[in-house]
Amino acid sequence: MIQRQPLTIQKPDFTDDVAGLIYGYFFQSGVAPQPLSAQQACRVWQQKPADEGFLWLHVNLSHAASARWLQNNFSVDELFFDEIQQGSHTTRIERQNEALMAVLNDVIFDPRESSAQNATLWIWCQAGLVVSARFKPVGLIERLKGKLDELALNSSTELLTNLLVEQETVLEQIVRQANLYVDQIEERLLSHHIKSNRSELGRLRRMLLRFQRLLAPEPAALFRLINRPPAWLDREVVQDLRQFTEEFTVVLNDLTGLTERIRLLQEEIASRQLEQSNRTLFTLTVITVLALPVNIIAGFFGMNVGGIPLANNHHGFILLVLLVTLFTCVTGWLALRRRDKM
Template identity: 65%
Template sequence: MAQPVLPLAPLPDFNNEVAGLIHGYLFTPTAPPQRLDAREAAQMARTPYGEECFLWLHINLNHARAERWVQDHFAVDRDFFDEIHSGSPRTRLAQQNNALLAVLNDVTFSREERSAQNATLWIWCQSHLIVSARFRAVEMIERMHQRLPALEFRESEEVLLWLLGEQEAQLEQVVRRTSQAVDSIEERLLSPAIKANRSELGRLRRMLLRIQRLLAPEPAALFRLLHRPPAWLKREPLNDLRAFTEEFSVVLNDLASLMERIRLLQEEIAARLMEQSNRTLFLLTVITVLALPINIVAGFFGMNVGGIPLANNPHGFLLLVLLVLAFTLVAGWLTLRAPRE
């Protein structure tokens, strides 16, 4: 007898793995952050959880249903995911409809690999909900997660401000470490390893340009946000944003000064290499001029014709040596005398 065909079990929509939820927390002013799984977070979205409370969701975009899960259960703008798919990793902070959109970058500077790797973090923030999304693991999110009870966030924008502060600290750290590397190269400038210094400076300059493009916030979007903030954004977070803008400006000025310093060192090294090349070329020219009388005399006396002078003179070789030496001294004097004039 044929067995009845049972319907397929539906895919568990509230599983953390299926939803792509990495971290989910409910923040309340009177209690520590409460960890939520995907089912609990979706239930919190359907029920009011207090005016002074907010949700934080951190999702993994590598999961196929993560984007759909967030859109189905939370009032996140479609423009937020369009921004993610646009593929622009440059840091910026702007207003998107009635929310704040932030694109941050977490840079890992590895001296062993002689490179800088970045992981992009997209953030959508409103008064009662903040959603952060990433493809690759972001270290500053993990650092925040480890210190979450001690940070005591009271509002969603405080999470965004803390992450902005972390990025500003990263940029400052990169500038400080690169400045130390440039100091050591500047000390080795007079050493024989000029070519190695030149390649190292070129690598540092390319890395700083890339980090500046990734970590430096777009000034136009940031100034528009500061002049026309969302209605729900309070004055204190807005003042913090202005403070972060000033701190970013200071670090970016230091970065620009450091890049100018690297450019001047590259020009100095290029000038020294050019001077070495000119000295080598001058030395080769002097050797060629000094060898010219010998070549001319050897060419004349090497001809297989009759009438070669001093052929029967017993002192002919000595006379030719003296003649060649005299021409060589005159040519050398004329060659070495010209640069001094």
């Protein structure tokens, strides 16, 4: 008897699973954002007028077909995927042919942890389309997704600008949390509890410098974009980018001031530890000097030779004790006098 094998169900070419689409939205003025599947996104992109609304596609790059799906259906520039393959994680926004390419980063910061988790987001933006791609989940996207209804976005560049603001907020929160943590260490320093503060400050300083390299946008690329924007970019968006640059500069200045404060605290702790070590060494030196007369006299009187003074004197022991005490007091007075002059 021949058994019939069940037919395998073939997936359509562009399901969400195959395309790697995480979120898809269509934005129109005065209308709430409309969620889209992969097939619906392709259909809307083919049918919508050029000046009516825009699409936002957020994809998972772990899916092997996601890049091919974007290139085949939305004509995303191949240079965008080349940048992703190069693995550059530095925050920047620059012009890429007639589109905008941005690299943003999101971090989870805990000043008590030795390492911080970070995730990189690559963005490709043109008139009517925004594509955001990532390998690991990015908190910037999740926070922006929760505010889509209240933002009322009208253009693709507004979405990009809001993502830039979200990253600025991340860096601002890092500076605020680090300031509070440094305040606690400074309080412990003032109360002379400096046992582990220096190592904590060193770890925090290295972490903040890493965040500064990771989250701070490249100024050269940003200024090139502001001075030579694409033709489709509105002047209001260019002005928003200038304002973003100024605000980010303020946050970076705060971060630089915080790292300088940490460096000064490290130097203060190092000087206090050095002073404490010097005092301990001086105390040991004084103890050695005070014991020197006892050792010398004991060495002389311990010699097994004739002619030892006070050997037949009934008060010899008391006289030696008084002599050693006198020498010890004089030596101690000289040592303490020298310490007061230091």
